[in-house]
Amino acid sequence: MANVLVFAESRGTDLRKVALEAVTAGRALAEKIGGGEVHVVLAGPPGIGAKAAQLGQYGADVVLVCEHAGLARYAREAIAATVAERARAGYRAVLLPFSAQGRDLGPRVAAKLDAPIASDIIELSAAGESITVKHPGYANKVIITLALSGSPVVLSLRPAAFTPKENARSARSESIAPAADPGAERVVVKEIIEGAKGKLDLGEAPVIVSGGRGLRAPENFKLIEELAAAFGNAAVGATRAVTDEGWRPHSDQIGQTGRQVSPQLYVAVGISGAIQHLAGMRTSKTIVAINKDPEAPIFKVADYGVVGDVFEIVPALTTAVREAKKGH
Amino acid sequence: MKIAVCIKRTPDSESRFKIAGSGSTIDESGLKFDMDDFASYAVEVALQLNEKQGPGETVAVAVGPDSVQETLRKAMSMGADRAIHLKTDAAPFDGVAVAKALAAELKTGGFDLILFGKYAFDTSASVVGTATAELLGVPCVTAASKLDIAGGRGTARREIEGAGEIVEFPLPATVTIDEGIARPRYPSLKGIMAAKKKPLESKPAQLGPIRVTVKSMELPAERPPGRIIGQGAAAVPELVRLLQDEAKVL
Ligand SMILES: Cc1cc2nc3c(=O)[nH]c(=O)nc-3n(C[C@H](O)[C@H](O)[C@H](O)COP(=O)(O)OP(=O)(O)OC[C@H]3O[C@@H](n4cnc5c(N)ncnc54)[C@H](O)[C@@H]3O)c2cc1C
Ligand SMILES: Nc1ncnc2c1ncn2[C@@H]1O[C@H](COP(=O)(O)O)[C@@H](O)[C@H]1O
Numbered sequence: 214m215a216n217v218l219v220f221a222e223s224r225g226t227d228l229r230k231v232a233l234e235a236v237t238a239g240r241a242l243a244e245k246i247g248g249g250e251v252h253v254v255l256a257g258p259p260g261i262g263a264k265a266a267q268l269g270q271y272g273a274d275v276v277l278v279c280e281h282a283g284l285a286r287y288a289r290e291a292i293a294a295t296v297a298e299r300a301r302a303g304y305r306a307v308l309l310p311f312s313a314q315g316r317d318l319g320p321r322v323a324a325k326l327d328a329p330i331a332s333d334i335i336e337l338s339a340a341g342e343s344i345t346v347k348h349p350g351y352a353n354k355v356i357i358t359l360a361l362s363g364s365p366v367v368l369s370l371r372p373a374a375f376t377p378k379e380n381a382r383s384a385r386s387e388s389i390a391p392a393a394d395p396g397a398e399r400v401v402v403k404e405i406i407e408g409a410k411g412k413l414d415l416g417e418a419p420v421i422v423s424g425g426r427g428l429r430a431p432e433n434f435k436l437i438e439e440l441a442a443a444f445g446n447a448a449v450g451a452t453r454a455v456t457d458e459g460w461r462p463h464s465d466q467i468g469q470t471g472r473q474v475s476p477q478l479y480v481a482v483g484i485s486g487a488i489q490h491l492a493g494m495r496t497s498k499t500i501v502a503i504n505k506d507p508e509a510p511i512f513k514v515a516d517y518g519v520v521g522d523v524f525e526i527v528p529a530l531t532t533a534v535r536e537a538k539k540g541h
Numbered sequence: 542m543k544i545a546v547c548i549k550r551t552p553d554s555e556s557r558f559k560i561a562g563s564g565s566t567i568d569e570s571g572l573k574f575d576m577d578d579f580a581s582y583a584v585e586v587a588l589q590l591n592e593k594q595g596p597g598e599t600v601a602v603a604v605g606p607d608s609v610q611e612t613l614r615k616a617m618s619m620g621a622d623r624a625i626h627l628k629t630d631a632a633p634f635d636g637v638a639v640a641k642a643l644a645a646e647l648k649t650g651g652f653d654l655i656l657f658g659k660y661a662f663d664t665s666a667s668v669v670g671t672a673t674a675e676l677l678g679v680p681c682v683t684a685a686s687k688l689d690i691a692g693g694r695g696t697a698r699r700e701i702e703g704a705g706e707i708v709e710f711p712l713p714a715t716v717t718i719d720e721g722i723a724r725p726r727y728p729s730l731k732g733i734m735a736a737k738k739k740p741l742e743s744k745p746a747q748l749g750p751i752r753v754t755v756k757s758m759e760l761p762a763e764r765p766p767g768r769i770i771g772q773g774a775a776a777v778p779e780l781v782r783l784l785q786d787e788a789k790v791l
Binding site: 289290293312313314316317319320321323324325327328329330331332333345348349350351352353354355356357358359360361362363399400401402403404405406407408412414415416417419420444456462463464469470471477478488489495496498499500501502507511512513514515516517518519520521522525526529530533534537538 | 552554555558560567578579634635636637640662663664665666667668669670671672673675676680681682683684686696699700701702703704705706707708709710711719720721752753754755756757758759760761764765766767768769770771772773774776777778780781783784785788790791
């Protein structure tokens with residue numbers, strides 16, 4: 214019976230939501246290939262081991278806890294060596310998220326193992342000897358079905374494409390040592406420049422309020438931030454026109470060359486809806502567009518379009534959302 | 542510095558795509574192909590580094606069919622000194638296989654720096670650069686939005702979720718290049734003429750076994766056609782009602 218290895222992404226001593234998504238997907242894959250075990254690598258600074266029970270709730274059978282003071286930040290070489298060494302024990306697949314960390318880690322592990330890898334997976338299936346995945350390529354314009362042969366395979370999952378599901382197992386914890394010294398990294402992190410505190414990540418926020426050139430000036434993003442705050446569970450995004458102008462950081466950019474997101478609700482404010490922008494958000498569940506030009510292409514994908522001036526509509530919407538939230 | 546830049550040829554990202562009759566590739570008829578966007582940023586970074594740092598060499602490398610030679614010529618018309626074509630029937634979707642072909646070529650080149658794009662438009666995979674670095678055993682920095690080299694060491698900025706990360710690393714190294722770092726130059730007429738005489742070497746790519754294959758391609762489900770629900774602030778109450786009752790997101 215083949216087992217599945219999952220890398221649980223963390224930051225400091227916190228698990229990230231993508232870790233639970235990967236464990237959930239790992240559990241489902243293990244069932245599909247005959248009911249093997251799910252083993253999870255949980256690496257971080259001392260104290261991270263406390264999160265093992267939570268991984269058990271989502272379907273981990275064994276949690277391999279790797280605590281080391283040098284793992285307070287993502288230590289790419291040590292983590293890749295540790296996951297690869299563990300994977301050599303014989304697994305059918307290694308699962309990790311297609312997050313900033315996972316995008317860095319996945320190909321390292323695949324190359325170390327000489328294993329095939331598929332990225333940014335939105336669907337996962339297994340039949341007989343082969344593992345098949347769906348992956349949006351061509352900047353989300355074409356859905357590609359890929360077959361991977363060989364064992365193990367490395368599978369990198371699109372954030373938010375797999376919904377965490379509880380499936381409690383009584384996970385055993387085992388402590389492991391890093392396979393390479395985190396103090397000997399060749400790529401050394403000198404500084405982390407934190408964004409605004411408590412800010413939701415675009416990949417994880419259920420609601421995204423995004424602003425375009427229609428806002429006219431950086432200070433007007435205050436309107437976008439207030440609307441996001443009224444929702445309470447929203448992150449702020451932007452178009453490339455806006456990040457090119459330096460009104461917002463590049464990390465806020467949504468689209469073909471920025472972040473690709475699929476929130477429950479995407480509110481596009483003063484955004485024309487260029488094809489490269491749509492490439493990053495067209496898979497959102499519900500799309501709202503506010504634009505003064507009724508011919509703007511964004512209205513072709515908006516479930517609810519409102520034609521008019523953002524400076525009139527957004528403050529009214531912010532007040533109404535605040536009221537609606539109060540009613541709950 | 543001796544810099545290699547790995548570039549891919551991909552279809553114009555603004556195209557409307559159709560699936561070919563085979564069901565497993567896009568229909569290439571009528572599509573314009575050019576250097577991949579991120580790869581063009583990488584070429585620009587390489588050229589700027591060598592311009593700033595004095596004598597050096599920039600070598601463009603591509604794995605693919607004969608048509609990639611046109612893309613390699615473009616890199617040389619931008620200013621790359623020479624090019625290497627690693628020939629295959631088609632560039633596979635197996636990133637580790639492409640990395641093996643690149644690593645086999647680059648391991649003996651004596652490069653100080655090897656640059657890649659963050660990802661290629663068609664595969665959208667972010668695999669080849671990092672996997673090549675692993676196979677070569679050199680340090681790798683992914684998704685750099687800033688890059689400086691001085692005294693045999695590099696400093697880069699990377700965007701991670703909700704933060705920026707500043708990293709330092711020794712050369713030789715590989716770096717994958719994010720958007721926003723440099724605007725790729727247009728080849729000048731002089732550059733285009735000069736590129737015709739620059740050396741382009743073509744040899745078979747050593748891909749090894751292909752273990753990731755395309756079974757099928759399909760276009761994503763169309764969204765239902767958009768709907769305008771009203772004008773101005775007067776539409777806000779109806780919008781909120783729809784968000785509550787129909788979309789159930791509020
Ligand atoms: C290779 C490539 C990659 C790209 N990648 C991306 C990407 O990742 N993400 C991205 O977003 N773009 C990307 N672009 C750029 C893209 O083509 C568009 O230029 C960009 O998305 C436009 O941004 P915008 O909608 O903010 O601005 P505009 O297109 O200028 O639209 C502004 C909109 O605001 C409306 N407006 C103006 N004033 C008001 C008002 N007072 N009230 C209401 N509405 C108002 C206007 O009607 C207009 O529709 C890329 C382009 C290329 C070539
Ligand atoms: N066939 C290829 N030839 C040369 N370089 C490539 C090729 N495929 C990918 N690359 C490089 O690897 C980067 C990432 O590609 P990918 O892993 O496919 O997303 C690209 O931006 C290129 O720099």
